[in-house]
Each structure stands twice: as structure tokens, then as C-alpha cells.
Amino acid sequence: MDIFRRYAPFIQDFIYRERWQSLRAVQNAAGDVLFNSGDNLLLSAATASGKTEAAFFPILTLLSEEPSASVGVLYIAPLKALINDQFERLDRLCERADIRVTKWHGDASRSAKERLIKHPEGILQITPESLEALLLHRKAAVPTLFSDLRFVVIDEIHALLRQDRGRQTFCLIERLMRLSGCRPRRVGLSATIGNPKEVGRLLAAGSGHATAIPRMEPGKEHWRLSLEHFWKTGPQSGSGERTPDDRTPALTDTLPLDTPGEAAPRGADPGIGYIFSHSAGKKCLIFTNSREECELVCQELRQYCEAMREQDHFLIHHGNLSASYRESAEEEMQRADSLKSICATATLELGIDVGRLERAFQLDAPFTVSGFLQRLGRTGRRGAPAELWFVMREEPAEARASLPEAFPWYLLQGIALVQLYAEERYVEPPDTRRLPYSLLYHQTMSTLASEGELTPRELARRVLTLTPFERIRKEEYGLLLQHLLRIDHINRTAEGGLIVGIAGERVVNNHKFYAVFQENVEYTVRTGSETLGTIVKPPPAGEKIAIAGRVWAVDEVDHKAHTVLCTLIKGRVPAYFGDVPGSIETRILERMRKALLEERIYPYLQRNAAGRLSEARTLAAHTGLKKTSLLPLGEKIWALFPWLGSYAFLALERFLKLHCKERLGLKGFTSARPYYMIFSMEVGEEEFFEILLDEAEKEFAPEELLYEREVPVFEKFDCYVPEELVRRGFARGVLDLETMLARVRGRFALQDCDRPAITG
Structure with missing residues (x-):
């Protein structure tokens, strides 16, 4: 109650209106750090535990008591969709306190951005790429915009920690601090953090503040978890014996599942039929590991609707769809009376509110424990247990297939992800091994383009002192600068300074420069006046493509304008968006081996999955793999x-x-x-x-x-x-x-x- 009384009146009113009976542990812990210390805060708690409110209630209280003379809070999120979702929540919360919330990304209002430049205030929500563009093209506005910045909030921080994008984010925060002279406290939010101590160190680096990491008892987690297996053709693996006495810690409920109905489209995948049957009349999320598979699964589910003479009740959501397609799917799912299901990739893995979901499906196994937990956490809100159904599928092995091909690798991977968290609370730690030379080039060019002419010594001082480059030696940086001079990405002036060269300008002035992750050459797909999204490697006119969960005939390809004109048709074809499979940690492979060689029965395995695992274990025993x-x-x-x-x-x-x-x-x-x-x-x-x-x-x-x-x-x-x-x-x-x-x-x-x- 002490933390509650410390909240501003408008925060207390919000809590009363929401009929909260008490504050959660995460809210008390966050309030204690933010009200009673000058530390950064790393807040790791389960999905739907109220982390966002836990961080923003005290931040907004402090901001209302002593208004900032500039933007007071910089909120950084990895996805535009997450920013849009949090904008609605924060805007409603801040309305009564007259604190303005501005979202800043490629799809956001230009007029709102210009208003913020003229009158800096309140909360700015932004992606790392848009922050890069802001520092690059609006450098003169940065000192005024952030002169009195109090907090930087990094949402879903785990999604940034294992790649250059996270290192870029920390570079940008440090550059912003230097330009504006501010020393904001940092707040990191996530439900899935491995090695919190190391993440806290990364969060603190260059900030001038220590990082507090409140320890909270997680309590007993209630999951409804199911894992089933299907051969794509032929008879299934049969029934496996399940022992109810052998229950996995934290997995408190299992699901006896019915056999899906017999009616199906010709040549139908039984795993997709299983999803169709068990998503009927429910609001569900159907996760896939790639945009290609997302498209194919949505096509197949819609074919089931057609074969069953049912109205299409499947939506689609991934990063190559147009903003209007994604947002309309999100809005439909947020409707309380909606009973549609949405096929999605990691774009809906993070904390985007898509209404009260009854169930989530995962096609095959994700690559990380973090991804599994995030997808599980999309369900189970408002007191209900989280519910995830794995659906593993395999092509029957050919007669001449080798021994290793006979093992169900995705099935073992799914079991390993579940067991690592259930047994050890293991989540992948941040990746600190990388030598970020690619990012070093990027930040060098961005700094030069933003600052103008700099001496080599001054450029090195500004770039090499950024925390992500602490392992880069001066002689390595000299090697990079000499190379950039040779390839005309930077030039030396008559005074001996360095500026961006002609070849470098072509790179920096392209909008794709803002992002440090790999991108493909994309073609915009249109039908009439409607933009469907983007694809890579379009086929010639007359061929078919898959996008937005449907099949289209290509009418025309304009390679200069990178556009594809198409017409809707029936059928099924694979999509291609240039996806690359994810990497897997050694701990997961080790737990897969244990799953293959131990005798334990996992209570969430359904009939076919238990049978398939039993077959694999018998094969492993007979071949001497133990x-x-x-x-x-x-x-x-x-x-x-x-x-x-x-x-x-x-x-x-x-x-x-x-x-x-x-x-x-x-x-x-x-x-x-x-x-x-x-x-x-x-x-x-x-x-x-x-x-x-x-x-x-x-x-x-x-x-x-x-x-x-x-x-x-x-x-x-x-x-x-x-x-x-x-x-x-x-x-x-x-x-x-x-x-x-x-x-x-x-x-x-x-x-x-x-x-x-x-x-x-």
C-alpha cells in the first residue's frame, strides 16, 4: 500500500477504475526501485504480469510531479505493432494527466512528429531504426528534444540482446545522451531473460547508473500444454502408454484431445486438419517459424473452410504484409466477440494485445526457450492458465533413408524447450561473443553523416568509446578507416578531416541503412489499388505467388519500380520471403539427447507423439546411441x-x-x-x-x-x-x-x- 499511496492521483484513479484489489509483487518491486533509488531497473516477470504498468506508474508519477522540459521518457520497442499497441494503453492512461504520447515509426503520423519537434514533451515511442534515422537526419533537434530526458524504457529487451540490433540500440542511447547532455535512467522489460546479471551489466553500461534487478518469487505457473505428432501421409504412430504418476514440475494440466473429423480437402495435411478442428469456434493464435510456412498454413486452413462449406475464419500476420493488413488483423482479434484465428510469425510473439485468446498452436518447434515462452505467454491472461498446443509434422522416411533421418528432430526439440524451462528455468543468455565489425562500419558512417567533418582522432573517440565496441582494438579501427578510404565510403578533406564519400553516400542515403539486420530486395505486391505486402524473387508474369494467405496470378512485374501486379485466384503455392533458419543453443541439443535416451514419459505428449517418441527411443537403444x-x-x-x-x-x-x-x-x-x-x-x-x-x-x-x-x-x-x-x-x-x-x-x-x- 505504501507504493500505491506514492502513485499520482490519476494513477490511483486508474487502479480503482480497473478494480484492482492489490498491487502485484512486480509493481511493488518496480515502484521501490524507481521511487526510492537512482538506479536503472531490469524487470523480468512472467508475461501478463503487469510489467508495463509496473514501470510506467512510478515513471508517470514522477513526470507529473516534476514535468520535463523536453521529452521525458523514451520508449524503445523492437516492433511497430508493439508500439501501436502500447500507444493505445499509454495514451488512455496519460490523458487525464495531460501527458502527451507520440509514436514515431515509418507508419506513424508525420504531423504528430513535427508537433513533437516544435514542442518536445511527454513520452516518445520509437523503434531502433527510427531512432537511428532521427539522430542521422534531425541531429540539430536532438539537444532540445531530449535535454531533460529522465527515462529510457526498452521493452522486450530479450529480443534485442542476441543480435547487432541490440548493440545498435545501446549505441544510439549513448550517442543521444552525448548530444543532449542528459543522463536518463534505463528500464529494461522482458518476460524471458537468461542470465539477468549479465543483462543488468549491459543495461548499465555507459549510463552512469547501477542496475537494480528485483528478485520475485515466480509462484506456481499453470500451463495447459499439449504436444502431438503427425505423419503427413500414411498411418500415424499409434498409441503410446502414458503414466499419470510421472508429472513434470510446473506442467499442471494436460489435455485429452479428440481425433479431428474425417472431412478434409484432397491431399490434406492431417496436422493442419488437427489445428482446424481444435481452433473451430475459438479465438486462437497459430505460430509458424517462417513467413513461407505462415502463408502455406493459412492457405490450407482456408481450404478446409471451403471444403467444410464454412465461412473463412482465418487471418494472417507477418512482417512482409502491408501495415493495413497487419493492423486490420490486430483490430479484428481485439474485438471481444471475434472467434477468428490468426496465423502468425514472431511479429505476434511479443507483448501485443490481441484480445483474450483461448489457445495458441505452435507448428513444429521454435528455436529458443525464449520463443517458446513468449508464444505460450500470448494466452493465459486475466487469470486463465496459459495454453499452447505443439503440432509436429514429418514426411514419412523413404525406404533408402539413412538412420539419422529416422529420428523426429522437431519432436525432440519441442520436448527439450519445455523441459529445460520446467526443470531448470533455463532461458538463453545474451550473446556477448560477437565482434561487431559490421555494426562498427554502420555507426562510423552514421556518426560521420550526422556530425559532418571529423578528424580521425575525434571520430575514433566518438565511436570506439561506445560500449558495444569495448572489445575493438584501435589498430582494428584504423584498418577499417583505411579500407573505407580506399573504397570511397569516406574521403579525406584538404584539412585532414574525414567526411562521407560518394560511394558511402549511396549507402547512407538509402532508407535500408537504418536497419542493421539483413534484408532482401523486396517487391511491393499490389492488386488494383490495394497493397498486399512485399515478396522477394518474384516469378515472371503468368506464374503464381502466395501472400496474405491467398494465391495470386502475376499480371506484371516492374523490376525498375520493384512492384508486382496480380489478380486473386484459387489454389495453393509455396511462398518465399528470404527467411533464414534460427540458431539453436548447445543446451537445447543436450536436452534433446536426454529426451531421446531417458525412459521418462512426459505428461503433455498426446497419443501419436508418445508413440513416435517410443519408436525413436527403441531405435536409439538398438543402434547403441546411448x-x-x-x-x-x-x-x-x-x-x-x-x-x-x-x-x-x-x-x-x-x-x-x-x-x-x-x-x-x-x-x-x-x-x-x-x-x-x-x-x-x-x-x-x-x-x-x-x-x-x-x-x-x-x-x-x-x-x-x-x-x-x-x-x-x-x-x-x-x-x-x-x-x-x-x-x-x-x-x-x-x-x-x-x-x-x-x-x-x-x-x-x-x-x-x-x-x-x-x-x-
């Missing part, structure tokens, strides 16, 4: 199961090919990253391990895992970075050499999979 990671396939062909994450697996591939190939007599190497490798060799099992161990004990530089003259462009702006730095960044910042060598030195042995689970 005793070794290297299995013979006949004819000197072997399969290696290293149980390593994506980048440690990649390091092992290169180690075998570049350091062990001759001694092993290695040939015919293929891999299904990060699950297994298949190759032929001239040695036996014991000699294989001895050779690997011998080579691992030799000293060698990480760069020796690169091929001759290889320049592995990995990040967006690597193409403008000196080859030497690109090679170094990939070898020392991408390849996980340390984890790989540890596994080799341990002869690929992992801990006993039958040990008792950690209950956490």
Missing part, C-alpha cells in the same frame, strides 16, 4: 551425433574438414545442422576419437577454421569491412570453438541421461 555418438551405417559410412548448438556444430564441421580430413580419410561429408553429420572414412571408431583428441590438443588460431581466401560475410554490412576483419569476426565471434573443443576433448561424452531431473 553408448556412443558415432554410429556405423555400413560401407565405411558413419553418422556423428555431436549434440552441439548451431555455431559449435559449424566449428566441428570445419575442424573435421580442415584439421582431421587427411588422417581420417574423410570423404562424402554431408550434415543436417545442428543434428547430425554423415561421412565416409578410412578409420574405425576408436581411432576416430583418438585423432580428433590429438588434433584438439594442438594449438591453433580460430582463423585456421576458415577456408583459404574465404570471406564469410555474415552480418549486413560485412561487405564493406576489410576481409581480414570479416574473417576474424567470423572465426572468433561466430564459431563457438570453445564449446566444440570441450566436446571433442570429452570424446563427445555427455552426463548420464538417467540422472534425476532438477525440479527448480
Whole structure:
């Protein structure tokens, strides 16, 4: 009650109107830090626990008591849709206190932006890319705009911590502080943070404030979780025995699921039919791992509607759809009486309110525990348990398929994600290994374009002192600047200063410069006067494309204007948006192995999934996979199961090919990253391990895992970075050499999979 009494009257009135009986632990904890200290705040609590209100109630109270002479709060979010959603919530809350809220992104009102420039005040909501553009093109306005900035709130901070986009965000905050002379406190919000201490350190870096991380008892989490498996054709895996006594901690409810109806379109996928059957008459989210799959699933579900003579009740939402399509889907889902379901990618994974959802589906397994928790957390609000149904699908293995292809990798991955959190509360930690040379180029060009002419010493002082570049050496930066002079991205003036060169201007003046993540060349798709969204690699006129959950005939492709004109038709075709599969941590692969080799029955597995897991376990036992990671396939062909994450697996591939190939007599190497490798060799099992161990004990530089003259462009702006730095960044910042060598030195042995689970 002390925190409640400290709130401003308009905040107290809001709480009364919402009929809250008491404050939650997260709100008391946030209020204590923000009211009673000068620290930053890292707030990690379950989805729908009230984190946004917990942070903003005290912030708005302080802002109302002592109004800021400029923008008082800078709210940074990774998605425009999240900003739009939070804008409505904050605007209603701030209306009575006369605190203005302004959203600033590509789809936001230009007049509202201009009004804020003239009269800086209140709360500014922005994406990292729009903040980059603001510092680049409105530098003169920044000191006035943020001179009295009190708080920077970073929402869904976990979504930024494992990529250059997060490092860019921290660069921008530090540059803004220097330009405006402000020292705002920082507030990070997320439901899924791994290693909070390290995240707190990153949040504090360059801020001048320590970071407080309140510890709150999570309480018992109630999930309704289901995992089912389907072969796309042929008979299913049958019934698996389930033992009700063996229950996983925190998984308090399981779902006995009905068999979907028999009526289906010709050649229908039974997994999609299962989703159709169990989403009928409900408001649901259907998550996929790519935009291509999102399009295909929506097409198939709509075909089910047509076959069943039902009205179409499926919507679609992903990043390549036009803003109007996405926003209309969000508005439809927010309607209390809506019973539609929406097929989505990660664009709806974060904290966007799409109404009270009854159920979420996940097609196959996501790549991270964080992603699983975020998708689960879209449901279960307002006191109801969170509910997620995994639907795993496989093509039946061909008669001549190899042994590794017979294992259900996505099924094992889904189990591993659930069990890691249930047993250990494990969530992926921030990635601090990267050497951000691509971002170094980006911030160098952005700083020069914003500031104008700078001496090399002054440019280095402004860029290298940004916290994300603390591991970059001065000689490496000198190498980058010399390279940029050679390729005309920067020029030297007669006075010896540096400015953006002609080639550099072409990069900086393109709107795609603001984003540091990879993008494809996109074509805008239109039908009549309506914009549907964007695609990459459009087919020629007369062919078909998939977008907005429907199929279209291509009428005309304008390669100069990057536009595609099309007409709606019936049918089904795959979509292509240039998606890249996500990376997986080693801990997940290790837990997949345990799921395959232990005897435990997971209570959320449904009939087919339990049967499929039982088949896989029997196969693993018969082949000896519990005793070794290297299995013979006949004819000197072997399969290696290293149980390593994506980048440690990649390091092992290169180690075998570049350091062990001759001694092993290695040939015919293929891999299904990060699950297994298949190759032929001239040695036996014991000699294989001895050779690997011998080579691992030799000293060698990480760069020796690169091929001759290889320049592995990995990040967006690597193409403008000196080859030497690109090679170094990939070898020392991408390849996980340390984890790989540890596994080799341990002869690929992992801990006993039958040990008792950690209950956490």
C-alpha cells in the first residue's frame, strides 16, 4: 500500500477504475526501485504480469510531479505493432494527466512528429531504426528534444540482446545522451531473460547508473500444454502408454484431445486438419517459424473452410504484409466477440494485445526457450492458465533413408524447450561473443553523416568509446578507416578531416541503412489499388505467388519500380520471403539427447507423439546411441551425433574438414545442422576419437577454421569491412570453438541421461 499511496492521483484513479484489489509483487518491486533509488531497473516477470504498468506508474508519477522540459521518457520497442499497441494503453492512461504520447515509426503520423519537434514533451515511442534515422537526419533537434530526458524504457529487451540490433540500440542511447547532455535512467522489460546479471551489466553500461534487478518469487505457473505428432501421409504412430504418476514440475494440466473429423480437402495435411478442428469456434493464435510456412498454413486452413462449406475464419500476420493488413488483423482479434484465428510469425510473439485468446498452436518447434515462452505467454491472461498446443509434422522416411533421418528432430526439440524451462528455468543468455565489425562500419558512417567533418582522432573517440565496441582494438579501427578510404565510403578533406564519400553516400542515403539486420530486395505486391505486402524473387508474369494467405496470378512485374501486379485466384503455392533458419543453443541439443535416451514419459505428449517418441527411443537403444555418438551405417559410412548448438556444430564441421580430413580419410561429408553429420572414412571408431583428441590438443588460431581466401560475410554490412576483419569476426565471434573443443576433448561424452531431473 505504501507504493500505491506514492502513485499520482490519476494513477490511483486508474487502479480503482480497473478494480484492482492489490498491487502485484512486480509493481511493488518496480515502484521501490524507481521511487526510492537512482538506479536503472531490469524487470523480468512472467508475461501478463503487469510489467508495463509496473514501470510506467512510478515513471508517470514522477513526470507529473516534476514535468520535463523536453521529452521525458523514451520508449524503445523492437516492433511497430508493439508500439501501436502500447500507444493505445499509454495514451488512455496519460490523458487525464495531460501527458502527451507520440509514436514515431515509418507508419506513424508525420504531423504528430513535427508537433513533437516544435514542442518536445511527454513520452516518445520509437523503434531502433527510427531512432537511428532521427539522430542521422534531425541531429540539430536532438539537444532540445531530449535535454531533460529522465527515462529510457526498452521493452522486450530479450529480443534485442542476441543480435547487432541490440548493440545498435545501446549505441544510439549513448550517442543521444552525448548530444543532449542528459543522463536518463534505463528500464529494461522482458518476460524471458537468461542470465539477468549479465543483462543488468549491459543495461548499465555507459549510463552512469547501477542496475537494480528485483528478485520475485515466480509462484506456481499453470500451463495447459499439449504436444502431438503427425505423419503427413500414411498411418500415424499409434498409441503410446502414458503414466499419470510421472508429472513434470510446473506442467499442471494436460489435455485429452479428440481425433479431428474425417472431412478434409484432397491431399490434406492431417496436422493442419488437427489445428482446424481444435481452433473451430475459438479465438486462437497459430505460430509458424517462417513467413513461407505462415502463408502455406493459412492457405490450407482456408481450404478446409471451403471444403467444410464454412465461412473463412482465418487471418494472417507477418512482417512482409502491408501495415493495413497487419493492423486490420490486430483490430479484428481485439474485438471481444471475434472467434477468428490468426496465423502468425514472431511479429505476434511479443507483448501485443490481441484480445483474450483461448489457445495458441505452435507448428513444429521454435528455436529458443525464449520463443517458446513468449508464444505460450500470448494466452493465459486475466487469470486463465496459459495454453499452447505443439503440432509436429514429418514426411514419412523413404525406404533408402539413412538412420539419422529416422529420428523426429522437431519432436525432440519441442520436448527439450519445455523441459529445460520446467526443470531448470533455463532461458538463453545474451550473446556477448560477437565482434561487431559490421555494426562498427554502420555507426562510423552514421556518426560521420550526422556530425559532418571529423578528424580521425575525434571520430575514433566518438565511436570506439561506445560500449558495444569495448572489445575493438584501435589498430582494428584504423584498418577499417583505411579500407573505407580506399573504397570511397569516406574521403579525406584538404584539412585532414574525414567526411562521407560518394560511394558511402549511396549507402547512407538509402532508407535500408537504418536497419542493421539483413534484408532482401523486396517487391511491393499490389492488386488494383490495394497493397498486399512485399515478396522477394518474384516469378515472371503468368506464374503464381502466395501472400496474405491467398494465391495470386502475376499480371506484371516492374523490376525498375520493384512492384508486382496480380489478380486473386484459387489454389495453393509455396511462398518465399528470404527467411533464414534460427540458431539453436548447445543446451537445447543436450536436452534433446536426454529426451531421446531417458525412459521418462512426459505428461503433455498426446497419443501419436508418445508413440513416435517410443519408436525413436527403441531405435536409439538398438543402434547403441546411448553408448556412443558415432554410429556405423555400413560401407565405411558413419553418422556423428555431436549434440552441439548451431555455431559449435559449424566449428566441428570445419575442424573435421580442415584439421582431421587427411588422417581420417574423410570423404562424402554431408550434415543436417545442428543434428547430425554423415561421412565416409578410412578409420574405425576408436581411432576416430583418438585423432580428433590429438588434433584438439594442438594449438591453433580460430582463423585456421576458415577456408583459404574465404570471406564469410555474415552480418549486413560485412561487405564493406576489410576481409581480414570479416574473417576474424567470423572465426572468433561466430564459431563457438570453445564449446566444440570441450566436446571433442570429452570424446563427445555427455552426463548420464538417467540422472534425476532438477525440479527448480
